[in-house]
Amino acid sequence: MLLQMRQITKTYGNLTANSNVDFSLRQGEIHALVGENGAGKTTLMRILYGMEQPTAGDILLNGKEVAFSNPTDAIRHRIGMVHQHFMLFPSFTVAENIVIGNEPKSGLKFDRKKAVKQVEALCAQYRLPIDPNKKVADIPLGMQQRVEILKVLYQGADVIILDEPTGVLTPLEAKELLVIMRNLANQGKSFIIITHKLHEVMEIADRVTVLRDGKVTGELDAGATNVEELSKLMVGRDLLPTNKSDVRLGETVLQVKDVSIMGGKGKPVLDKVSFHVKAGEIVGIAGISGNGQSELIQAISGLQFIDHGEIRLLGDNLKGRSVREIRDIGLSHVPEDRYQWGAAKEGTVLENGTMGHHRTTSRKGFLQGKELRQMVDGFIQQFQIKAGSQDAKVKYLSGGNLQKLIVAREIAQKQPFLIAAEPTRGVDIGAMELIHEELLRKRDEQGAILLVSSELTEILKLSDRIIVMYEGRIAGEISAENATEEQISLWMAGGVSHA
Amino acid sequence: MLKSRFPISAWVQPLLAVIIGLIGGAIAISLIGGSVIDTYAQMWKGAFGNFFFITNTLTRATPLILVGLGVSIAFRAGFFNMGSEGQMILGALSSAMIAIYLPGPALFKLLAAILGGIIAGGIWSAFAGWLDAKFRMNLIITTLLMNYIAALFAGYMVAYPFKDKTGSAALAQTMMIEKGVWLPKLFQGMSIHGGFIIAIALAVLLYLFVKYTVAGYEIRMLGYNPLFAGYGGVNRGKVMLASMFASGGFAGLAGAIEVLGMQYRYTDGMITNPGYAWSGIMATLLSGAHPLGTAIAAVLLAALQTGGMGVERNTSIPLEISSVIQSLLILFVTAKFSYTLWKRRKGGKGDAASS
């Protein structure tokens, strides 16, 4: 056994994030760590990486007991971690991001030329091509993920921890990553991967450890289990397949006509986009992220000006309307990036749950504190959000739990129109089911939903109509019955439309 | 679990800090051969020794509270207003001019002078906000620079066109305001005046405003994360102008009240020399921009100052050392002792982003 974590317990105050967890890793294996949101996966891995100290328990590496008081210790023992949240320096170049901490020097000078060479060599060695001179801020998320992995490889890690690495990747990028992992494992590297996508687990993992409420509920060989068993171990119950009722279309709620937004480099980021969403339907927007979806969402919700065209919500022209006015007309919005747009980390659960309800749940300019508290309590109950209390700061919530809070908040606005951008990003399968059910219920109640997702399965499962975006244009549109994964993938990759 | 941790550090921490601050001060005192106990006794006496000294301390706290409240509004909205000094100066100057030159009954003049002070301070501050919103000029720099401009402008006004030509006429100051327009003193023969009541009332109102109103909520969210606020329909530009206006308005009010309640005229340097603005900013930061906390911190800072004066009057400790003790106390009061110690004991590390 390469690595063993024995009887690890970690408490934060009176919250137990890990309770007597045993975990082991073999040389050259890919070990998946799965579990509900807040089950304690990230915490366990942060302990292994020296970012947290366990309250009890010990770690054995090659049979020898080790203690990591900070990441440097872990790195020295050839353990590397790719975090759930990027740990990159956006204004630095790719090469700088990879070599930082162990920079090539000539004298006191940071030899950037050599860094670029080393990174190029590294890329070649592991067959992970990337332009080392680009600024990280300018490269797509998939590439940023690659930078993180290269960074760990550069540090010489033999044990590589990946915390939800495919969370923001496109299906294609995710597939690529899995291939890379398998290659590296064959070269002797060992992986721990945290993911909520059980099909990925089945595809890549050799072994699986399941956590629930900070305890291990199972350690299995991947070959000897299936998605159903895993999800039962995770959630503690069977998951019911979601049923989708027939569409009952109402009037047009959102009308987008010839909308264009000019980008910085003369190339439009949105190019004459037209579509509509009717009451009672879910329109899914598929596409590799970075093809104009973000701009489209922001334009509709009033966060970005459009250069050309017209957007109407319930017949109202949104030109020149503020976010607030648009929300008053009838918009609710699950944003694609929960930390940037969706939440105030320093705010409490209550404060974050209040946004958007603060004007409606008020009297004469005063917030109705009691009602708001009850409402947020409702969110917590309904979505089983694990939060210490309503007054806990949101920054202490696990990613998935925050996502649930945001979805709950926006659905509760009860607006005729909902933008749901990556609504299940980072949430566990149980919560995903719940969110999907809620979205479908909203549709059945004659709500209009624009679903933007990089998860093709999600798009196919929920949408009544699917639009594919490519380079700021609509590459194709197809109804759910006629949609096939192949067709959509082709459009997403820029293939010619024959619709 | 977060709940259970909070009250411990909330009480232990400032207490410990004060104790360590006092020990630090004691070292300074004994280094120069003073009596520690006597010095602290005099300090306490100078600040809270009897009713007279208590009111003295509260008088001194009045402008600090108001300035601190102003800074805290902007701070809550995410803007660092370092321009309280200039805003206070313009507020003081305008209210003095209104009180002197506006015709009409006394009460009307008093109200107009207060309002004038608020508006002058508010506009000066909102102008900096506008420069930020419109031209992306860094608010910290603009507000800092505008302090100098305001001070020089006010200095010119009272050295030349509106100089007091009665009396010795040697100081750059306006004429004295007629007695009817003065803010009433609360007690005969004591310096405390109506401004203190205004300051405390505003601290409570601001606390209620920030905590319970829709606008207060929007301001807080903007301060936490402007993107989140924008997404939720908060207009950053508008809230910025409004909160900067309010912030400067409070500073302007502080200036007006210092004129109408204490000095009864605007004198060049009356705002800058006592360092009201800096103390106000400190009060805000010490309290984490909590309005009631700001008021308490302001009283604490004022007590350190009046206590220092007591030390100066009644011991052989030189004036300079009492200012050293003051700054030492402040330094340690801000330090997070218990928290750090707690962390050490736990062996835990900082609160890096958790997911």
Place this chain on the structure above:
Amino acid sequence: KTDTAAPAAEATKAATAKSDKKVILITPEKIGLNPFFAQEDEGVKKAGQEFGITVKTVESTDASAIEQNLRAAVADNYDLIITSSFESEDALKKVAAENPKKSFAIIDTVVDLPNVRSVVFREHEASYLLGAAAGLATKKNVVGMVAALDIPLIKKYTVGFQEGLKATNPNAKFIVNYVGSFTDPAKAKELALTQFSQGADFIAAASAVGDLGVFEAAKEKGFFTSGQDIDRTVTDPQHIVLSQLKGTDAVAYQTVKDFVNGSFKFGSVDYGLKEDGVGLTFVTKDSKSTLSPFIGQDVVTKVKAIRDDIVSGKVKVENPVK
């Protein structure tokens, strides 16, 4: 801070009886920044020593502290409360009016109350003499002055000087620059250097602590300068050739002495050239240092004549701050 005189040692001197009176001096600023207050402090302390009474000096940190200190002094039962300067005017007006039984004195400004003795100086008369001397002595017909701030108070120095200069040398060019602070010798020095580069051979210093910077510039570049309040020529008689004098210490001493002797009167006392309260080195008072040839005995004689004219009323120097 409390200086109680040792009566035994002083006993021989004590023509005046030992007294149990308590006198307090409250300065409106910290003493450190201003020789004016330091002199007051000295004067009061000297009187305390000589007459065997308790004297105490309290420095105020800022304007609002003055009133507090005055009130505290009343509460502590001091028999005579001395303060000074315009900054204390308002505070004293309030406190003295509220305590009509107490005795107060204020130096350098007038507070018109029955229980206050006010002492004022006519500095502009001395400035006039200094300007006159500069006008006579300058070889290049360019004279400079580095002043602290552009405020009315300083006009007593700048305007008086300019009048004197015009009187003796109407063709001379006069350059004034303001430091913008009382405590910035580095900037004051730069200003002096600038004025020197503009041709000034005499540059008067009137910038409080900044004066030291002007003196340094004079030493470096070899031009001539003058000091304020006390005889500054002693530090560098080669370059600091004159000093405008103000007898603050004597006035403070006299005030306490009168009080102890019972000859203390309320009301306003005025000190100018006539009363010898202000003056100019070499002209109204001799100096330990030797007269610089740049000034020369000739100039001193001429300025002495101007002094006599002012004393006799033949020449009138207007107070520029009125």
Place this chain on the structure above:
Amino acid sequence: MQHLLDVSLFSSMIRMVAPILLAALGGAICSRVGLFNVGLEGFVLVGAFSAIVGNFYTGNVWAAVLIAVAVTMLFSLIFAYISIHLQANVIVVGISFNFLALGLTAFSLRAIFHVKGAFYDKNMIGLPKWDIPFIKDIPVVGDIISGHSPLVYLAFILVFVLQYFLFKSVLGFRLVAVGENPVASKSIGIKVNRMQYLAVLICGVLCGLAGAQLSLGQVTMFTEGMTAGRGFIALVATMLGQANPIGVMASSLLFGLMDAFSIRLQGFSLPTHFTQMLPYVVTLLAMLFFRRSNYLADAQKANGSSR
């Protein structure tokens, strides 16, 4: 009018700017690691005072400069300890340090030299003025550039040294990284605290030099509060130059030029108060060109991203 622009204007500007520039560079290093140091004024004052003490007791001006640097470093170490280790609000610490420095120097003036207000001594020799060979013979340029104290030259050399340090050296790279993203820096094992200590200590060195230039270069004396607001101007220069040494130099020079210029404008019938405003107003206008980054970008950086 011929006096509006002349050689002594520029040479005076270079001298006057040196302490501001040195302090501003110190501020820039601090702000690079995310510490907004409003205590520059106090740091410089301590430097100025200890330089004079050193000069008086050693009689050697170079030893004095070293002592100024050492004492200010010690002072900055306390600053670092309280703001980094004890996690006190760095702005409050800065403001208190300004008061502390003012009180401490005034008190020490009394304790060490038994004087109030100011200390100078005829026997004390200030920093020498260096003439630069060749350059000093060039007509106008020579008069402007040559004949300053070594610390003036050092200030300008340090601009480029620091530029190199921050953007070319390994240590500087990590220092910048800490300011850019402390969490990420920590995650790869960079000692965030250590980097912050380093930055504050460098700031101490620079402010010590600034103080020495003020009390031994510009004049040879110490007076209470002789920094007279230079620390705050340095703070503005730090921010205006966006914590970039060359930018900091440009903004310091701009301010210095306007300050020198405003002296010349005195006496041209404009009230002094308005001429004194000139440097502040021009600096404000200059901000139109040195704009800060969009708040959106700042907010995005501050809030990280959810993947």
